[in-house]
Amino acid sequence: MVKKTSSPSSSVKSAAASNGSAVSHPKYCTLVSTPPRTFDADVSGFRAAMILLSDRKWVNGTKLRYYFFTGSDGSPASWKGDATQKNVVKEAFATWKKQGIGLEFEEVSNKEDAEIRIGFMRGDGAWSYVGRDIIDVAGSPNERTMNFGWSIANDIDTAIHEIGHTLGAPHEHQNPNAGIVWDEDAVYAALAAPPNNWSRETTFHNIIRKLPVNEVEGSTHDPNSVMHYPFGAGLIKEPAAFKNGIFPAGGLSAKDKEFVRKFYPPLAPADYTKLTVAKSAPLDIKPGEQKNFIFKPTVNRRYKIQTFGALDTVMVLFERTGGEEVYIAGDDDSGTNLNSKLHLRLIKGREYVVRVRLFYSSSEGMGSLMVI
Incomplete structure (x- = not known):
């Protein structure tokens, strides 16, 4: 079984951003933990870095088909979502497509035809595989590649975030160029408490751990990225500007749009x-x-x-x-x-x-x- 290690609830992000309150532990999404890719000794570090930067990205022009489990298709009834939540996910796909990208998205009624298979199992967190891992690792049509573990009826940013992972985007707060120095004891304590109830391993994988430089596109940190968690006061020691927390604005940032257009430009x-x-x-x-x-x-x-x-x-x-x-x-x-x-x-x-x-x-x- 894969380990899920989790995107922020946009309703929490919006509240924090609007009233300035210190929210130390909103609901967060978990990435699926997969074995790191290894290379033979004769593959140079630079060559490996260039491969890792793009190896989970799709070839541009691909049509990604998505499917919602129904509970009557052999899947657990708990995987079924209501029409309102499914419409939020559809709107999130449309948000990415509106950036003029070369990828296409299509809802299908047969799970065997889908690359992206979506469940709404409450209590299982919000999570997704990253990029091509949804076919390279999670290939069975009976498996979810994405889940929403709480109501997203008024939470489109969580859906946009999870789809971002499917397009190959990592968590932005783990960008090694961010220069974030965590108060690790405070972070572990906050995430061990409700509503996340995370283990130290899960918290490390999704927050404390820095992404390898060779997996990060660009050299600057984007605190407004939809791929960034919100953080309340007391969790970050440095930089000083983040001691009172980080509250992304919501929606796709300018750099999110730049990322998706770079790897998936429109095709003519x-x-x-x-x-x-x-x-x-x-x-x-x-x-x-x-x-x-x-x-x-x-x-x-x-x-x-x-x-x-x-x-x-x-x-x-x-x-x-x-x-x-x-x-x-x-x-x-x-x-x-x-x-x-x-x-x-x-x-x-x-x-x-x-x-x-x-x-x-x-x-x-x-x-x-x-x-x-």
């Missing part, structure tokens, strides 16, 4: 390159960026689609049918001495989309993609 037809058999297509992109390709086979046969060069990439193949993209296959070569490669039968006249995100390149501009 001009962003796609046509692939021709046996003709090399350059991968002239920087780490964290992505290139998109269209391929239309002229004969039915097995094709090899492969990257070339000293690259760490993730490559994903979709079939475009009726305006929809259906996932076919993918390969992630990051941290290895291999290249991303797909070898499968494609059908004449059909349209395929190849998306390649670059994690790291030892020589900028030296990579390419080819269909053979």
Whole structure:
């Protein structure tokens, strides 16, 4: 069983921000604790850092499908949410999409079709897997990838926060660039009390622990991020500006919007390159960026689609049918001495989309993609 280690209730955030009261322990969300990724000894620290910065992010252009457990689908009745709370989650998805990003979101009625599977089990906390962990770790259609453990009927920020985790965003208050020095005894005592009742391990994982520098995008701390917990007075020793607490403004901050637009910029037809058999297509992109390709086979046969060069990439193949993209296959070569490669039968006249995100390149501009 995975360990959940938890986003703040926006109703608490709003109250604290409006009346200046010291709220030391509102309800917080827990991240699911998964084993840290390790690398072979021949992978340099810088290369590993560049991979970790993007390895949980989705390839841009992906449609993420979400499902609400019903209690009549084989799931516990306690996982079912009412219409009001489900509408809040739908509005939260729309909030992220309104930033003009290339990702798409769609509610589905079959749990087997969903990457994001949502429950509303009271008392189980608010939590989510981060990014691609929802398929790489929590792959069973019978498992939740997100839960809301209290009523979010008037609490859209908690829903926005959890979806932020699903898009690959970590907790902002754990940003090592924040310079926060905790009064650790006070933090452990506050979180051990209701309403969170956390163990020391859970409090450490979600608050005290600093994120590795190589997992943080950007160099500055954003105390107004929707990914930031609110904290009341008496929990932070330094910086002095935070001794009386941190109360994020609510909603997406300017840096939240910058983050999601950087990794998932809007896509236009001009962003796609046509692939021709046996003709090399350059991968002239920087780490964290992505290139998109269209391929239309002229004969039915097995094709090899492969990257070339000293690259760490993730490559994903979709079939475009009726305006929809259906996932076919993918390969992630990051941290290895291999290249991303797909070898499968494609059908004449059909349209395929190849998306390649670059994690790291030892020589900028030296990579390419080819269909053979």
